[in-house]
Amino acid sequence: MTTSTKPKRLTTSAMIASFADPGQRTSSAPFGHALAALAESDQRVVGLTADLGKYTDMHVFAEAHPDRFFQMGMAEQLLFGAAAGMAEVGLVPFASTYSVFAARRAYDFLCLDIAEPGLNVNIVGGLPGLTTGYGPSHQATEDIAIFRGMPNLTIVDPCDSVDIEQAVPQLAASDGPTYLRLLRGKVPTVLDEYDYSFRLGEAAVLRGGRDVVLISSGLMTMRALQAAEELAAHNVDVAVVHTPTIKPFDARTVLAEVDTDRLVVTLENHTVVGGLFETVASAAVRAGLSRRVVPIGLPDEFLAAGALPTLHDRYGLSRDKIVETVLAGLA
Template sequence: MTTTAPKLKTSAMIASFVDPGQRTVAAPFGHALVRAAEADPRIVGLSADLAKYTDMHILAQAMPDRFFQMGMAEQLLFGAAAGMAETGLVPFASTYSVFAARRAYDFLCLDIAEPNLNVNIVGGLPGLTTGYGPSHQATEDMAIFRGMPNLTIVDPCDSVDLEQAVPQLAAAPGPSYLRLLRGKVATVLDEYDYTFELGKAKVLRPGNDVVFISSGLMTMRALQAAERLERHNVDVSVVHTPTIKPFDSDTVLAELAKGRRAYTLENHTRVGGLFETVAAAVVERGLGVRIGAIALPDEFLDAGALPTLHHRYGLSTDSIESRVLAEL
């Protein structure tokens, strides 16, 4: 089966990856943070001159005395957040994922993770969620952060994940890294009797022929592809793994042990992310399962409109459907 790239009505490099007509919620992270802050006076917000672009402006407007604008200085952002956590506050510090992972890694590692402080790093534009090229596309952020001790990594699918993750991250000890979906965020998981539980994977859909292990926005695509493949008499199970570290190996491996063709789906390079996390768990358990990786390539990506880029790099629903049918 062959597909062609979708015809674009806009060349905007920050066009949404949400499908036309899909249900959305505006700024779910920002509103969830305000609700959590209303319930917990220890919660504060910080940003490195990107509050509007990480939905942190919702907290800034609602509770200006609990928001701190640190300017374009990510090291200072994390250092200040660490100091606040030392005094008993619960900071949520937002910037773009590329700046958190590449520019301020050492501050996060030594000021926050090593003393195991409750600082929650909120990273905007994770993976291929912007068309502005390698300077803004954090395609390797999970690979960078997975090796950091004490750090929890969460890759939410939609507004449901984000709204439910915020209070759990605030309540959990130690630091976290949240891959933020901002602006108008799709609502998907409410149709699957789903609740977010930190550290847990969930089987959203059973299936007998193929199993998708997915995280982030790729769970939305996995569910869409599963519905399309059903028309070809291909029965697909979808397992959503919003917490990348610590990883719920038991739930994932229980699905893989059933002997179906398996794929991981992630909005991240195939190096160091979900694919290698699952592969390591499979090898350690001795399952001998072959897994295909639906992920971004190990290269710097092009700039352009998101629908074009998602199709080019294999993240679109069309691409997933075509690949599975070609390999069955």
């Protein structure tokens, strides 16, 4: 009898693939740990999920506070309806599902059960934008566009583990509903190097620069910072403005950076339709600023399936593609 020496094939799920770079500092499940910690000091906090606890890091909360965790099954409308009822009686629910399901399947329940009465329900959406290679059924490339028009709803697009950990208690303390574009699993830790702290509703200038200003949200702030370092080798001095809160939008801080003679570029892990680019452009027009704004974001189309590095490069979200776009804009 012979024993096979064929090596075991290693596989990675495209559903929960990490966008962290090799060797990059990361924090494991920052949302789940932050929510569990918050619940220690606030007995009103409860967690719900639509059969996606493991894939939204809600399982960390469930293990720490099983008596305050509710598994609603694959029923997003029920998830939001139950969360609304809990908020009505004074609880502070965090309800997790995938962003595509929250935006496409349960919009009306979020709108009329939660947003219209202004309830403190916090929707946590996993797999925002191009953070999965599973294709259009799971890539929430238009969730901000869908939700921006909903009155009363606060929209947060965090960059890293620092943003998420600091955002959770502020979302719980804020009036009305919130939508958090969740980064889950091994999430990069980036912003602690920039004397930064998350403040709900505020943008932050992470670094100054005389030639270009990059206005970014979500994981694209990490890419913007990386691109800024690489562009320095081309003698291009780049400022980076992080806008973790998309709605309400901090127009004052952002427009102060737009209103110069520098090249202005927006970067978002979202379609260029209805997201950060159009938010910045609209704010500039309302303020009477006549400035060109170059968008870096996902195209107005259904995206391909595949490995995240390949997809990010194909659709212009990678560091190298950002550098190319900026240099072309300066030419």
